[in-house]
Amino acid sequence: MSREFIQTVGIPTIQVLIAVMVVPLGIAYLQLVERKVLGFMQVRLAPRRVGWHGLLQPIADALKLIIKEDVIPAKADRFLFTLAPILTVMPALAALAVIPIAGRPFILFGYEIRPWISDINVGLLYLLAISSLGIYGIILGGWASNSKYSMLGALRSSAQMISYEVPLGFALIGAMMLSGSASMVQIVEAQRTAGWWYVAPQFLGFFCYLISAIAETNRVPFDLPEAEAELVAGFHTEYSGMKFALFFLAEYTNMIVVSSIVTTLFFGGWLRPFPNVESIAWLENGWLVVGPLVAGLFAGWLLDQKMGTGLRLMFAGGVLGTVLGVALAATDVGGWASAQVPTLSGAFWFFLKVSFFLFLYIWLRGTYPRYRYDQLMSLGWKWLIPLSILNVVGTGLAVLVVS
Amino acid sequence: MKGDPAISRDPAAVLRDLLRQFLLLELWVGLWVTLKNQFRPHITVEYPKETVDLSPRFRGMPRLRYHPENGEELCIACHLCEVICPDDCIHIVSEKKPEGKGKRLVSFEINYERCCLCGLCVDPCPTKPLTAIYMSHDYELADTKREGFVAPLKALLDGSQQKEYSE
Numbered sequence: 110m111s112r113e114f115i116q117t118v119g120i121p122t123i124q125v126l127i128a129v130m131v132v133p134l135g136i137a138y139l140q141l142v143e144r145k146v147l148g149f150m151q152v153r154l155a156p157r158r159v160g161w162h163g164l165l166q167p168i169a170d171a172l173k174l175i176i177k178e179d180v181i182p183a184k185a186d187r188f189l190f191t192l193a194p195i196l197t198v199m200p201a202l203a204a205l206a207v208i209p210i211a212g213r214p215f216i217l218f219g220y221e222i223r224p225w226i227s228d229i230n231v232g233l234l235y236l237l238a239i240s241s242l243g244i245y246g247i248i249l250g251g252w253a254s255n256s257k258y259s260m261l262g263a264l265r266s267s268a269q270m271i272s273y274e275v276p277l278g279f280a281l282i283g284a285m286m287l288s289g290s291a292s293m294v295q296i297v298e299a300q301r302t303a304g305w306w307y308v309a310p311q312f313l314g315f316f317c318y319l320i321s322a323i324a325e326t327n328r329v330p331f332d333l334p335e336a337e338a339e340l341v342a343g344f345h346t347e348y349s350g351m352k353f354a355l356f357f358l359a360e361y362t363n364m365i366v367v368s369s370i371v372t373t374l375f376f377g378g379w380l381r382p383f384p385n386v387e388s389i390a391w392l393e394n395g396w397l398v399v400g401p402l403v404a405g406l407f408a409g410w411l412l413d414q415k416m417g418t419g420l421r422l423m424f425a426g427g428v429l430g431t432v433l434g435v436a437l438a439a440t441d442v443g444g445w446a447s448a449q450v451p452t453l454s455g456a457f458w459f460f461l462k463v464s465f466f467l468f469l470y471i472w473l474r475g476t477y478p479r480y481r482y483d484q485l486m487s488l489g490w491k492w493l494i495p496l497s498i499l500n501v502v503g504t505g506l507a508v509l510v511v512s
Numbered sequence: 513m514k515g516d517p518a519i520s521r522d523p524a525a526v527l528r529d530l531l532r533q534f535l536l537l538e539l540w541v542g543l544w545v546t547l548k549n550q551f552r553p554h555i556t557v558e559y560p561k562e563t564v565d566l567s568p569r570f571r572g573m574p575r576l577r578y579h580p581e582n583g584e585e586l587c588i589a590c591h592l593c594e595v596i597c598p599d600d601c602i603h604i605v606s607e608k609k610p611e612g613k614g615k616r617l618v619s620f621e622i623n624y625e626r627c628c629l630c631g632l633c634v635d636p637c638p639t640k641p642l643t644a645i646y647m648s649h650d651y652e653l654a655d656t657k658r659e660g661f662v663a664p665l666k667a668l669l670d671g672s673q674q675k676e677y678s679e
Contacts, residue, residue: 146550148554149554150547150549150550152554152555152556153554154556154557472546472547473543475546476543476545477539477542
């Protein structure tokens with residue numbers, strides 16, 4: 110095999126495999142984090158039985174879903190019923206392809222490895238197209254189940270997604286106009302040149318996007334398609350076992366994708382805060398925090414085990430580790446900053462921002478009640494669409510005036 | 513409320529309300545509440561492993577008492593609890609004592625499938641100062657067989673053994 114072949118085909122294939130395998134694992138733990146955070150918000154203990162503080166709970170859940178009987182209702186359309194979860198999960202995973210994790214490629218064994226799978230010049234358009242495909246799976250799943258709850262859930266879902274696709278798209282256009290490109294990498298680079306994250310000039314766009322994205326991923330407070338109090342479980346009422354797991358996977362992958370898009374378009378992707386201010390260049394070393402943080406947590410945990418102090422020392426160790434890490438990054442001991450590891454630095458900031466938005470999703474779920482159907486529609490059509498159009502017009506005018 | 517002519521509102525209040533709505537103030541307040549709650553200590557317990565403290569007057573399953581001095585059963589087989597029980601879940605068989613006055617128990621059964629834990633059986637119990645039948649702090653009613661719900665005299669006197677749970 111020629112080097113060129115490995116560079117152009119082999120490495121992207123490996124990257125795809127890593128993405129497709131790592132993301133579900135991450136999602137399993139994202140779900141544990143969600144259950145934990147929701148539990149704490151409701152002043153109760155979250156899963157604790159399987160493993161230490163419930164750390165093996167996702168594995169147990171996954172095992173249960175795999176072993177569970179895969180029921181297909183007698184009156185269901187077997188082909189579409191099986192096709193629907195696949196149709197839902199594939200676009201969700203495919204959307205990960207254009208998301209850049211860090212800025213600069215690095216060299217490994219003489220091969221150039223880019224921290225994104227593909228950087229196409231219509232990245233944003235691709236994302237919009239792909240993310241609106243996912244709805245087919247939901248509609249088909251609801252229809253093929255031949256059940257009234259599934260049908261109603263699917264109907265709601267289609268109405269909701271069609272309504273919110275419009276402000277979603279409009280909200281992204283602002284960032285595209287400012288950067289003059291639809292490539293995800295170019296958009297982040299444009300933010301570096303501009304010297305600020307696009308959330309500042311595009312706050313309205315960000316706001317509209319965030320709300321529409323929550324509606325688009327069917328999460329609380331817009332989770333009408335699976336409103337359990339009215340519709341049992343909405344479009345996936347009849348699904349069990351692995352097929353249900355696929356729907357589940359798709360929902361959480363979409364959450365990650367949407368958080369990544371927000372991060373990339375409005376929060377500077379892999380850039381540190383204020384990417385042009387030289388005096389805080391040490392923030393590039395932010396990833397140095399991870400080592401002391403993990404070490405501090407682990408040491409604190411070991412001491413906790415010995416002294417029976419619950420988790421207090423672990424918490425203290427985490428705080429100490431963070432302080433130490435920040436100090437390490439700020440004072441640049443050992444010349445880590447001059448070593449310049451842009452990939453690690455970028456990945457750190459990217460994942461930090463994405464984690465914040467994932468937490469925001471859970472936070473909103475722990476806080477807000479579900480919208481009523483007509484409220485959902487009026488919010489979408491009467492507020493978000495005009496606001497996002499206003500944002501597009503305003504941004505256009507501003508770009509025109511400045512140039 | 514909104515648009516009600518009966519309530520005249522001064523412009524400052526209207527402006528304040530408008531600002532509250534526009535800045536989504538209520539939503540932020542809600543988010544702040546859930547954020548704070550995360551750091552409060554939990555109030556639920558991991559039930560089989562740890563249990564909550566019961567109040568002294570907690571009404572668990574009705575049980576029988578031993579005589580505090582001679583260790584025999586305190587019950588004098590007067591059948592009053594059997595009579596008052598609204599669920600007819602107490603079943604007593606008694607016989608005349610071979611020597612001396614009064615009766616003694618042959619068997620005393622409570623069917624916990626029927627018992628509604630109302631505590632009415634304790635009220636008419638004539639033994640003083642302690643009632644022979646009392647509402648205990650046992651509350652773990654589950655069993656795998658129907659027969660397991662009918663408690664014989666021995667079980668009633670000794671109460672349920674606290675079950676031990678391991679990791």
